[in-house]
Amino acid sequence: xxxxxxxYTAFACPPDPSFPRGYTAKRxxxxxxxxxxxxxxxxxxxxxxxxxxxxxxxxxxxxxxLDPLTKTASATSGVGYEFVPTYYWPIRIEFPGxxxxxxxxxxxxxxxxxxxxxxGQCGFFDRVDVVFNHRAGTFSIEM
Amino acid sequence: xxxxxxxxxxxxKLLEGIPRGAWVAISxxxxxxxxxxxxxxxxxxxxxxxxxxxPVVLRVPQLAGGFLF
Numbered sequence: 001x002x003x004x005x006x007x008y009t010a011f012a013c014p015p016d017p018s019f020p021r022g023y024t025a026k027r028x029x030x031x032x033x034x035x036x037x038x039x040x041x042x043x044x045x046x047x048x049x050x051x052x053x054x055x056x057x058x059x060x061x062x063x064x065x066l067d068p069l070t071k072t073a074s075a076t077s078g079v080g081y082e083f084v085p086t087y088y089w090p091i092r093i094e095f096p097g098x099x100x101x102x103x104x105x106x107x108x109x110x111x112x113x114x115x116x117x118x119x120g121q122c123g124f125f126d127r128v129d130v131v132f133n134h135r136a137g138t139f140s141i142e143m
Numbered sequence: 144x145x146x147x148x149x150x151x152x153x154x155x156k157l158l159e160g161i162p163r164g165a166w167v168a169i170s171x172x173x174x175x176x177x178x179x180x181x182x183x184x185x186x187x188x189x190x191x192x193x194x195x196x197x198p199v200v201l202r203v204p205q206l207a208g209g210f211l212f
Contacts, residue, residue, distance in 0.1 A: 004146050012155050031173070031199065042171070042199040057202075059166070059183040115166065115202020 004098070005140045006030065028132065028139045030119070035092040035100075036064040044116045045093075047130060047139065051120030054093065054105040055086065060117065061107030064091065068107070076108060084110035093119075099143045101127060154201075164205045168198035179203075 008026035015022040028047040033040055034056065041063050043056075055076075058068065066089050073085030086108040094100045103123035111117070119125075129142040157176060161167055165179040168190035177198055178189030190198035 002146055009154065033197075040197050042197055044199070044201050057183075060200075063183060063187065063200075112202070113205060115200075115204065 001142055003140050003142050005138050008134070008137050008139065026134065026137060029116070031096070032117075033094040033096060034060060034064060034117075035094060036066060036089070039064045045119050046116055047124075047141075048118040048120055049125055049130070051118040052122060053088075053120045054103050054118065054123045055111060055120060056105060056107050056117035057111040057115060058087070058107045058109040059112050061087065061089065066091075066107065074106075076106065076110070078110060081110045084108050086110070093123075095143060158203055161203050163203050166200060166202050168195070168200055170195060171197065171199065173199060 006028070009029040011025045011027060013019065013023050013025050030045050030047065031042065032045050033042045035041075041060055043060060045054075045056075061068070066087070068087045071087045071089075073087050075083040076086040077084065086106040088104055088106050090102060091105050092100050092102050093105070101123060105123065131140045133139065157169065157173075158167065161176065161179050165181065166183040166186040167179045168177045168186040169175070170177055177193050177195055178186050180186040180189060183200060183202075187198060187200065
């Protein structure tokens with residue numbers, strides 16, 4: 001295994017009443033491929049140690065051929081959301097050219113408005129070492 | 144030994160002019176927008192019609208404010 005250093009991705013947040021001059025947010029983004037059998041969906045994820053599980057927009061699951069009508073949802077919560085139904089399936093997360101992780105991942109409409117996935121504790125942080133260096137503008141993962 | 148991985152694309156430039164709330168399909172080398180639509184499946188379908196079988200997908204958030212997860 002090797003350590004990979006990745007620059008944070010910068011997002012310009014426009015002025016609003018709390019931040020009249022706006023600000024730039026640095027977010028630890030990665031490009032991954034989600035796999036369910038032969039279905040593949042390249043997308044972006046944010047490394048998020050605050051998420052219990054790896055979780056993705058429900059639209060991603062539908063695109064991978066996963067059918068929520070065959071599942072009973074679990075209730076999850078986040079900022080602004082409570083009791084959001086989340087459906088879990090085993091999928092593969094590929095880090096192109098580096099490694100693949102088989103993960104029991106959640107899919108929820110609560111992330112459809114965000115449009116990216118979250119790499120959380122179960123399935124990612126419990127198998128991959130991560131070091132954040134926000135001041136330097138980089139984070140590192142061992143894979 | 145630490146390897147330097149490339150940064151994720153500069154979304155600010157790439158997504159300039161794309162309507163908020165749109166699902167976007169990007170080329171595999173992440174340098175251009177192939178298609179966008181209100182539904183993810185439609186953005187992917189349009190990209191496939193242009194020859195990109197597995198575009199990279201994301202959504203332009205309705206609001207450009209902070210993320211709190």
